[in-house]
Amino acid sequence: MSSIAMSDIYKTGHLDFEDNKKLIYLTPSEPIVYSSNNWIYKAMPSLEQWLADIETQSTMHRAQGSNHLSFTFPEDETPNEQLRKEIKNKSFELSYLELYAISPAELMSAETINIDVQFVTRDSIEDYLDVHQVFAESFGNDYVQQSTELIRHRFADEVIQRVIAYKDKIPVGILNLILAEDTIEIDGFGVLPKYQRMGIGKAMQNFVAEVANDRTIILVADGEDTAKDMYIKQGYVYISYSYNVLKEQIN
Structure with a gap:
């Protein structure tokens, strides 16, 4: 089971973009489904990068009728104190998922x-x-x-x-x-x-x-x-x- 990872979990929605830092799921046919309209980071973003990404995702989501913002951080990495503070200041809900096998x-x-x-x-x-x-x-x-x-x-x-x-x-x-x-x-x-x-x-x-x-x-x-x-x-x-x-x- 050591080879099992979060990447094995099925992702709903349409993969709109991918680079070495993130995957962007954007699905106009399912605008209110959070998991179908979500960014998955491959590397933990800096605070400055995350704030910029909020603006970009807001624009993309509004254009297709999505009224939420959603980000997933890299597997087995915890946002640092500075990032967690800003997450709270901007009224985001912080949660975590655990993978079992x-x-x-x-x-x-x-x-x-x-x-x-x-x-x-x-x-x-x-x-x-x-x-x-x-x-x-x-x-x-x-x-x-x-x-x-x-x-x-x-x-x-x-x-x-x-x-x-x-x-x-x-x-x-x-x-x-x-x-x-x-x-x-x-x-x-x-x-x-x-x-x-x-x-x-x-x-x-x-x-x-x-x-x-x-x-x-x-x-x-x-x-x-x-x-x-x-x-x-x-x-x-x-x-x-x-x-x-x-x-x-x-x-």
């Missing part, structure tokens, strides 16, 4: 419960969207509408496979699988609040382990989210971190 054999649990986990089909896409909407609502109605349209549009995507879990024929959980040659990434993992702590998440991860074959299973977790404690208990191994800054509304 596990082998299918280590993830598989012998415990079984009566949960039906399956890949989403044309017949079950609306069930998937019903669960998705519950988690998407916290981002606002525009996000619900745009993300729903994108999911329908990308349903036949060969890279992303969507998974749904049923309990007593009721859709209760969803996740996405991003398939690569050596890895299988879990994304968009959620179980409806009413059905949490019933073993549904474990049943869904068993399903992932079964379809992963010999590929390493990877995921990213919010560094400040208690969900990462669950992953550690399941045997996931911490790999690395990356800091992100986000401003949801451009002044």
Whole structure:
């Protein structure tokens, strides 16, 4: 697992520009999706460079109807005190993600419960969207509408496979699988609040382990989210971190 890195995580959106310092994702068809309109630094910028980049990104985002600013700093590098102070002064939210990995054999649990986990089909896409909407609502109605349209549009995507879990024929959980040659990434993992702590998440991860074959299973977790404690208990191994800054509304 030592070769696993943040660069293995699937990136949504259109890569508009790349040089030796950064990658710029700019996606006019998804203006409100933060991850699809984001800069990823390959090298930690100076304070002066970041301030200049804010102005450039603001211009680019406004031109396509994006109303946010988003930057991801290099893997395993922490912004220095001067940069962190300016991030706070400019009202950006500073957070970090952690990358975890596990082998299918280590993830598989012998415990079984009566949960039906399956890949989403044309017949079950609306069930998937019903669960998705519950988690998407916290981002606002525009996000619900745009993300729903994108999911329908990308349903036949060969890279992303969507998974749904049923309990007593009721859709209760969803996740996405991003398939690569050596890895299988879990994304968009959620179980409806009413059905949490019933073993549904474990049943869904068993399903992932079964379809992963010999590929390493990877995921990213919010560094400040208690969900990462669950992953550690399941045997996931911490790999690395990356800091992100986000401003949801451009002044």
